[in-house]
Amino acid sequence: MSKKQRFFIELSYHGLQYHGWQYQPNAITVQEKLDNALSTFFGEKIESLGCGRTDTGVHATQFYAHFDTEKEFSENSEIRFLKGINSLLPYDIAVKHLHQVHEDAHARFDAIRRSYEYHIHFNKNPFKTYTSWLHKEPLNVDAMNIGASYILDYEDFGAFCKANAGNFTNNCIVSRAEWEVKNDGIIFHITANRFLRNMVRAIVGTLTDIGKGKYAPEHIKHIIESKKRSSAGASVPACGLLLTEVCYPYITEAIEEI
Missing domain, CATH: 3.30.70.580 (Pseudouridine synthase I, catalytic domain, N-terminal subdomain)
Incomplete structure (x- = not known):
């Protein structure tokens, strides 16, 4: 055999x-x-x-x-x-x-590292309907980036985890969390060693609340420290979320045919 x-x-x-x-x-x-x-x-x-x-x-x-x-x-x-x-x-x-x-x-x-992007556009665009979230209100991206910078100071992200997810730990090491401005919208980039269920969409929802002026950027620290999902913002729609990179300490040369 x-x-x-x-x-x-x-x-x-x-x-x-x-x-x-x-x-x-x-x-x-x-x-x-x-x-x-x-x-x-x-x-x-x-x-x-x-x-x-x-x-x-x-x-x-x-x-x-x-x-x-x-x-x-x-x-x-x-x-x-x-x-x-x-x-x-x-x-x-x-x-x-x-x-x-x-x-x-x-x-x-x-997997030692994973990266996601979340895409937001501000004007109706039929080519982005299923790959980006149409947000009709303006957002303060500078405030959102200040809020995102605080994420790097924490490891327990229970406040952004779907309830009853059954994780053995809510700890994640986030190495990147920032917004990029593009001509047709904005993109949130986040990289970590692991992610919790619904974590990225909940973080983006919280940061857009900051961008709308609902909270000061520093408020995200209180949300994270609460470790309560009810403290964070609502999850944003799935359409704008993309898993973009998964890294391993090894990957052998790809074989070339079967």
């Missing part, structure tokens, strides 16, 4: 049509579509495990999952794999690379 090999698969997806990444018995998810395509391609039941979970309607420009297979790989395998697997996937999910990794590699637990 052949020994199973473990692979990391890098993909991107538009989340509008999906109830998030993770498999659900009564809803369509990205994981379900990917596993069905992998199982068809390899001719065996494949069950992937993702680097995290994204909520309904959230997008990813970079996402990793790992899976195991007994199939043998030859030298030019990635090209045929990418063509084959992408032909089996719907238009809104695309596989970019395949990386062979050691047998204990784990897409979720081995």
Whole structure:
């Protein structure tokens, strides 16, 4: 019997049509579509495990999952794999690379850094309807950036976590939290070693409250220190959120075909 090999698969997806990444018995998810395509391609039941979970309607420009297979790989395998697997996937999910990794590699637990963006635009734009949040009121971005800077001073983000999420810890190490002004809107960039459920959308909701003048920038410190979700702002819509980067201390050279 052949020994199973473990692979990391890098993909991107538009989340509008999906109830998030993770498999659900009564809803369509990205994981379900990917596993069905992998199982068809390899001719065996494949069950992937993702680097995290994204909520309904959230997008990813970079996402990793790992899976195991007994199939043998030859030298030019990635090209045929990418063509084959992408032909089996719907238009809104695309596989970019395949990386062979050691047998204990784990897409979720081995990730050392993740980055998200949240996009906001201020004028109606049909091309941004499902990838950015239309916010009709002006926002004080300078105040929002001052508020965002305080986030770097904390590790416990229970105030921004969805209730009853069941986390073993609410601690995260955030290394970047800032707003970027673009010609057609603004983008919030946030990077951390891990994220809690709903954390980014709750942080953005709180910062936009600051941007509207509801709170002074310093108030975010009191919100974080309260450790209560009820103290923070409402979660913003999922459409503007993108997972943009997931980093590992290893990624072997991608194999080249199947």
